[in-house]
Amino acid sequence: MALNVALVSPTQKVWSGEATFVSARTTEGDLGVLPGHSPLFGVLVDGAVSIKGTDGTTQEFTVSGGFLSVSNDRVSILTESVN
Amino acid sequence: MGAQLRIYRRRMRSVKATKKITKAMELISASRIVKAQQRVTASTPYANELTRAVSAVASFSSTNHPLTTAHENPRRAAILIISADRGMAGAYSTNAIKEGEKLAALLRERGLQVSNFLVGRKAVNYYKFRNREMAGTWTGFSDNPTYENAREVADALLDAFLADSTQDSLGVDEIHIIFTQFRSMLTQEATAKRMIPLEVVESSEAVPTGLLPMYEFEPNAGEVLNALLPRYIQARIFNAMLQSAASEHAARRRAMKSATDNAEDLIKSLTRLANAARQAEITQEISEIVGGADALASASAGSE
Numbered sequence: 001m002a003l004n005v006a007l008v009s010p011t012q013k014v015w016s017g018e019a020t021f022v023s024a025r026t027t028e029g030d031l032g033v034l035p036g037h038s039p040l041f042g043v044l045v046d047g048a049v050s051i052k053g054t055d056g057t058t059q060e061f062t063v064s065g066g067f068l069s070v071s072n073d074r075v076s077i078l079t080e081s082v083n
Numbered sequence: 084m085g086a087q088l089r090i091y092r093r094r095m096r097s098v099k100a101t102k103k104i105t106k107a108m109e110l111i112s113a114s115r116i117v118k119a120q121q122r123v124t125a126s127t128p129y130a131n132e133l134t135r136a137v138s139a140v141a142s143f144s145s146t147n148h149p150l151t152t153a154h155e156n157p158r159r160a161a162i163l164i165i166s167a168d169r170g171m172a173g174a175y176s177t178n179a180i181k182e183g184e185k186l187a188a189l190l191r192e193r194g195l196q197v198s199n200f201l202v203g204r205k206a207v208n209y210y211k212f213r214n215r216e217m218a219g220t221w222t223g224f225s226d227n228p229t230y231e232n233a234r235e236v237a238d239a240l241l242d243a244f245l246a247d248s249t250q251d252s253l254g255v256d257e258i259h260i261i262f263t264q265f266r267s268m269l270t271q272e273a274t275a276k277r278m279i280p281l282e283v284v285e286s287s288e289a290v291p292t293g294l295l296p297m298y299e300f301e302p303n304a305g306e307v308l309n310a311l312l313p314r315y316i317q318a319r320i321f322n323a324m325l326q327s328a329a330s331e332h333a334a335r336r337r338a339m340k341s342a343t344d345n346a347e348d349l350i351k352s353l354t355r356l357a358n359a360a361r362q363a364e365i366t367q368e369i370s371e372i373v374g375g376a377d378a379l380a381s382a383s384a385g386s387e
Binding site: 006008009010011012013026027028031038039040041042043067069071076078080 | 122125126128129130132133135136139140230233297298299300301302306307310311314317318321
């Protein structure tokens with residue numbers, strides 16, 4: 001079981017691939033997503049998004065606002081700008 | 084060299100210079116179409132995800148958000164026209180402007196006032212020349228729009244939308260967009276679409292199908308929609324701008340290609356005319372010499 005993650009900005013697909021864990025900061029606080037998470041739609045605040053890939057590496061991104069949607073082990077993170 | 088021949092040669096030189104320019108413009112546009120198309124493709128995942136999200140939120144929550152519900156008694160509508168900054172693109176800008184006129188007439192029939200938001204110098208000049216009111220204009224980025232540009236335009240439109248149309252003379256109840264859809268290298272089509280109130284489910288766009296899941300919203304559906312819809316509008320305007328940019332380059336390439344072809348034809352026929360003129364000159368000179376020699380011969384023959 002792995003999460004199918006896509007981090008997209010208006011101009012490009014920043015990162016996509018398989019991951020075991022995703023964490024992001026929503027307006028309500030930090031949020032972690034593991035495989036099998038229930039469908040969720042959250043508003044992100046400025047902060048770090050970290051994606052732990054299936055190969056064990058962890059990717060860190062700083063996003064400025066955006067959205068996180070989880071459904072059927074598919075995680076999409078939409079953001080206006082990524083650093 | 085005779086006068087006629089000189090005139091033909093001069094015209095040929097000027098047509099050749101024009102041809103060089105149009106050929107260069109054709110090649111530049113051709114290389115930019117590819118880049119513009121790539122940008123459209125690169126922006127699609129974001130637009131698709133956002134469309135999917137908006138459909139999910141709008142169809143699964145009972146929130147009556149002003150952006151999704153039609154105004155009962157609309158008074159004013161905004162039209163956003165996306166045209167080019169530069170000419171030399173055939174009927175590209177004209178088509179978009181014409182489509183805008185059609186839509187404006189339609190809206191007026193429904194009893195709505197129309198306020199115009201214009202992108203691109205061509206549309207702005209068209210409206211300025213006719214002394215029409217413009218609610219907002221943006222120029223200088225039609226062939227290479229950035230997300231920032233799209234956000235600026237979207238913000239102005241949303242401001243107008245959120246202002247109360249009954250009190251504020253700038254407030255609008257509907258927003259329509261006119262842009263040029265990039266179907267292929269050969270076909271681009273000026274299209275009018277209603278952006279607000281949202282027609283969330285659109286069959287023309289390739290939205291990933293399948294059952295939409297029952298989402299949990301964080302913090303809640305209303306808040307999510309509040310945050311989501313402006314982004315959605317921005318993304319749609321951005322996508323429209325990118326498609327229009329690709330269409331502009333394609334239209335310019337085609338216009339410049341036919342200009343180059345026409346210049347070639349012109350050069351060919353001018354070359355023929357110049358050759359004929361040169362030949363006529365030579366023939367005349369020969370007949371003059373022969374005639375002169377004849378006259379001399381017959382004169383000296385008579386004196387003997």
